[in-house]
């Protein structure tokens with residue numbers, strides 16, 4: 001049986017798993033996860049009855065993988081394609097993944113603060129069939145506030161924290177030994193590039209990979225950071241063209 005990926009189409013966290021599975025050619029069946037509504041099933045699948053649960057989650061014959069890092073490692077062991085975790089570099093890629101986590105956390109706070117101010121963006125978070133229900137945007141706003149609390153994010157967002165991650169990415173790319181075009185963090189394309197490229201979704205969302213509604217696309221965009229990091233956006237877009245089908 002094909003593994004099933006529980007994911008959120010607009011989420012850069014889920015995109016890390018989708019991209020890893022896709023570039024290794026691992027077949028999977030994608031299933032959209034709906035926060036709150038989908039949570040009881042997710043808890044049951046993960047056998048986790050307390051504490052936070054999140055997606056992506058890959059349901060395989062040998063159990064559920066509850067994190068994008070574990071899913072990427074699964075992808076690296078299956079299928080064929082670029083070596084996502086080249087021998088000896090796993091600790092380095094793990095450090096880059098943690099840098100990505102910091103950037104994504106800062107980006108989540110920044111974008112959700114904008115979503116809270118935009119009723120259209122709030123409505124886009126509600127399943128289409130439920131958008132006409134009275135109070136749909138308010139329920140979505142409550143969901144967004146719950147997400148901010150769940151992940152310990154400030155409702156103001158923190159552009160400096162995201163900028164610090166982007167500065168580090170810029171330095172690491174400049175110092176890379178890569179002779180590839182586009183440049184890669186290690187000598188060859190690896191999971192390091194996949195995970196750090198995601199951070200740029202909160203500078204300007206990519207044209208491919210993430211499926212985001214129009215209003216949320218604007219909420220993901222940060223004018224000042226986009227003006228400050230055009231080189232990194234270009235790098236991310238070139239990576240997509242080269243490695244993201």
Ligand SMILES: N[C@@H](CCC(=O)N[C@@H](CS)C(=O)NCC(=O)O)C(=O)O
Pocket residue numbers: 008011012013014035036053054055056066067068069147150
């Ligand atoms: N470490 C996890 C984090 C994933 C994560 O933060 N997922 C969030 C963002 S899409 C999520 O599931 N949100 C929905 C919710 O919390 O209900 C991973 O990368 O797999």
